Amino acid sequence: MSSFSVTEPSRRAKWFAGTLVILYALITMVPLAWIMLTGFKSPSDAISYPPKVFFEPTLEGYVNLFTTRTRQTPEFLAANPPENWYEEIVREYDMVIVGPSKFGERFLNSVIIGFGSTFLSIFLGTLSAYAFSRFKIPLADDLLFFILSTRMMPPIAVAIPIFLMYRQLGLSDTHLGMILLYTGVNISLAVWLLKGFIDEIPLEYEEAALIDGYTRFQAFYKVVLPQAATGIASTAIFCLIFAWNEYAFAVLLTSGTAQTAPPFIPTIIGVGGLDWPAVAAGATIFLLPVMIFTILLRKHLLRGITFGAVRK
Amino acid sequence: MAPIIIKNIRQDFGDFNAVKESSFTIEDGEFFMLLGPSGCGKTTTLRMIAGLELPTSGEIFLDGEEISQKPPSQRDIAFVFQMFALYPHMNVRKNLSYPLVSQGMQRAQVKAKVDEVAQILGIHDILNRPVGGLSGGDRQRVALGRAIVRDPKAFMMDEPLGALDAEFREHMAEELRALHDRMNATTVYVTHDQLEAMQMGDKIVVMNNAVVEQFGTPQEIYDKPATMFVADFIGSPSMNFLRFEGAVPEGARSVDLNGHMLGIPRQMQGASGSLVFGVRPEHVTLNDSGTYRGEVLATEYLGTTQIITLATPNGELKARIDSAQVARVGETVGLGFNADAITLFDESNGGALRSELNDEVLAHG
Numbered sequence: 001m002s003s004f005s006v007t008e009p010s011r012r013a014k015w016f017a018g019t020l021v022i023l024y025a026l027i028t029m030v031p032l033a034w035i036m037l038t039g040f041k042s043p044s045d046a047i048s049y050p051p052k053v054f055f056e057p058t059l060e061g062y063v064n065l066f067t068t069r070t071r072q073t074p075e076f077l078a079a080n081p082p083e084n085w086y087e088e089i090v091r092e093y094d095m096v097i098v099g100p101s102k103f104g105e106r107f108l109n110s111v112i113i114g115f116g117s118t119f120l121s122i123f124l125g126t127l128s129a130y131a132f133s134r135f136k137i138p139l140a141d142d143l144l145f146f147i148l149s150t151r152m153m154p155p156i157a158v159a160i161p162i163f164l165m166y167r168q169l170g171l172s173d174t175h176l177g178m179i180l181l182y183t184g185v186n187i188s189l190a191v192w193l194l195k196g197f198i199d200e201i202p203l204e205y206e207e208a209a210l211i212d213g214y215t216r217f218q219a220f221y222k223v224v225l226p227q228a229a230t231g232i233a234s235t236a237i238f239c240l241i242f243a244w245n246e247y248a249f250a251v252l253l254t255s256g257t258a259q260t261a262p263p264f265i266p267t268i269i270g271v272g273g274l275d276w277p278a279v280a281a282g283a284t285i286f287l288l289p290v291m292i293f294t295i296l297l298r299k300h301l302l303r304g305i306t307f308g309a310v311r312k
Numbered sequence: 313m314a315p316i317i318i319k320n321i322r323q324d325f326g327d328f329n330a331v332k333e334s335s336f337t338i339e340d341g342e343f344f345m346l347l348g349p350s351g352c353g354k355t356t357t358l359r360m361i362a363g364l365e366l367p368t369s370g371e372i373f374l375d376g377e378e379i380s381q382k383p384p385s386q387r388d389i390a391f392v393f394q395m396f397a398l399y400p401h402m403n404v405r406k407n408l409s410y411p412l413v414s415q416g417m418q419r420a421q422v423k424a425k426v427d428e429v430a431q432i433l434g435i436h437d438i439l440n441r442p443v444g445g446l447s448g449g450d451r452q453r454v455a456l457g458r459a460i461v462r463d464p465k466a467f468m469m470d471e472p473l474g475a476l477d478a479e480f481r482e483h484m485a486e487e488l489r490a491l492h493d494r495m496n497a498t499t500v501y502v503t504h505d506q507l508e509a510m511q512m513g514d515k516i517v518v519m520n521n522a523v524v525e526q527f528g529t530p531q532e533i534y535d536k537p538a539t540m541f542v543a544d545f546i547g548s549p550s551m552n553f554l555r556f557e558g559a560v561p562e563g564a565r566s567v568d569l570n571g572h573m574l575g576i577p578r579q580m581q582g583a584s585g586s587l588v589f590g591v592r593p594e595h596v597t598l599n600d601s602g603t604y605r606g607e608v609l610a611t612e613y614l615g616t617t618q619i620i621t622l623a624t625p626n627g628e629l630k631a632r633i634d635s636a637q638v639a640r641v642g643e644t645v646g647l648g649f650n651a652d653a654i655t656l657f658d659e660s661n662g663g664a665l666r667s668e669l670n671d672e673v674l675a676h677g
Contacts, residue, residue, distance in 0.1 A: 208391070
């Protein structure tokens with residue numbers, strides 16, 4: 001590009017835009033960085049004032065997160081020297097590890113419920129969005145409005161009826177119950193977002209596939225689905241983020257078997273109050289799946305794959 | 313390759329009647345044009361043949377077999393879309409292979425077939441490119457390739473040149489016609505461009521307002537229009553209509569236009585009332601001895617010929633004459649008409665009156 005180009009931004013504009021983006025990134029990253037750092041602090045460093053930016057990192061928080069421990073008598077401790085590095089860490093507090101904590105289980109629950117409901121939302125959402133987009137459905141507009149209307153109040157407003165209903169149906173504190181609940185909340189978003197994406201895909205692609213000897217369903221999954229990948233990816237991210245972070249229903253409807261990580265993490269109690277490094281460590285690990293999922297799907301979010309194939 | 317017979321097909325979209333009972337026959341190996349203004353039902357007709365729409369009533373025979381209610385995948389008909397509709401997530405080779413893969417063809421065979429087609433169309437060097445970055449012409453060729461690769465019984469083309477630049481269109485039209493002649497494939501081609509239809513078609517169906525107006529060779533349709541719509545739609549400038557009140561008996565060889573007797577082909581059908589004297593611009597001559605006169609309003613110089621617009625007692629008239637002839641604006645000149653090329657229309661229904669000229673054409677149209 002020449003320096004006189006009309007469309008190319010000037011150097012100064014680029015610098016300005018770059019600075020703005022970096023500033024924004026810094027502001028949003030500080031709390032994240034704070035949590036991640038706290039996870040590696042000792043309990044006293046974590047609550048010291050003024051806050052410590054430089055400290056001696058320790059894995060204490062992570063060890064506490066994943067284990068349950070008890071205090072022991074000096075005789076017992078002397079008779080059983082620590083066998084590995086994490087034993088050594090807890091020995092500083094005259095404690096021994098008696099077993100794993102429930103964090104692993106709770107985290108796994110989050111994964112099952114989060115990804116399960118995301119998959120179900122996308123599966124049902126894609127099929128119904130395709131139907132709404134392509135077929136003549138009686139009362140289609142009213143149905144779409146009805147689907148949207150399920151999101152017109154905060155879901156938690158119906159917490160009590162759902163609580164009673166779930167108890168009656170035996171869905172309280174079950175994976176299935178939570179998956180169905182989050183799917184129910186996400187499905188309207190999924191149908192509307194995906195319908196928008198599928199509407200954008202020209203009908204000719206499917207018609208071409210029909211002509212080329214494929215059935216309607218083959219045309220759908222071989223031609224429409226790859227085209228809708230961008231939309232499906234971004235919808236999936238939205239659904240996962242909601243299901244993954246949901247707290248209120250999780251507190252209300254789960255207590256044991258199906259409890260997810262969000263209600264569990266704040267209950268990690270350490271010696272003499274909340275164990276902040278362990279909580280921070282839990283939060284850090286909790287962040288990872290959504291981050292990895294988003295990074296994996298980033299390619300689809302950014303790529304306009306239908307570019308140039310149809311002249312409009 | 314196979315003939316296609318269309319019998320009384322009709323398409324309703326709710327209350328809207330897109331195609332009224334239409335019938336015509338497409339012979340084996342013909343390059344067949346469906347011509348008409350937008351919204352006339354020509355694309356709907358094409359889509360019914362291909363199976364993308366199912367007709368409300370009527371029958372379609374492909375190679376003797378009734379197919380009107382079959383899904384497109386069972387018809388063995390290829391379709392070239394106006395916007396090409398190449399699968400954007402596949403490269404050129406995959407696009408071309410796609411119809412073959414659906415038939416369960418062996419991989420080696422698919423490759424050989426695709427290479428052969430790519431050779432024919434001159435696109436073998438772009439086989440591994442994604443379709444996104446291709447030029448309009450190359451996309452057009454890939455779309456054609458996808459159609460011809462599986463040797464279907466017939467091709468449907470929905471304004472395939474519509475998305476190309478004007479300059480490139482003509483070239484592509486020639487290429488298309490050459491391809492057709494080489495493969496001798498039954499082809500149904502939709503267009504709203506009468507020049508394209510005349511240039512490429514073996515036969516033309518002219519449609520308007522959901523009905524077939526006329527069906528015949530380009531020459532028949534040009535020289536012997538069955539309706540005023542066809543006469544007006546085909547040709548540039550279109551046929552002149554000189555309106556008059558009067559009567560024409562059966563067997564008449566001339567007609568009275570404001571007291572001037574003008575020669576016409578021998579009429580085989582009498583009519584009276586509001587009639588129309590139809591003459592193509594090239595059948596009008598400037599003739600000083602002519603008693604029927606008109607005033608020159610404008611002249612358009614076109615190189616070898618010129619178009620002269622005249623005011624006559626029966627309305628405006630355009631004449632295509634040699635550019636060497638002199639015509640001055642404002643002058644009143646005598647006019648002559650080629651009596652053998654005149655068509656009379658009954659204005660009340662727009663239909664042509666049967667005469668020696670068009671009898672044969674109207675009989676089967």
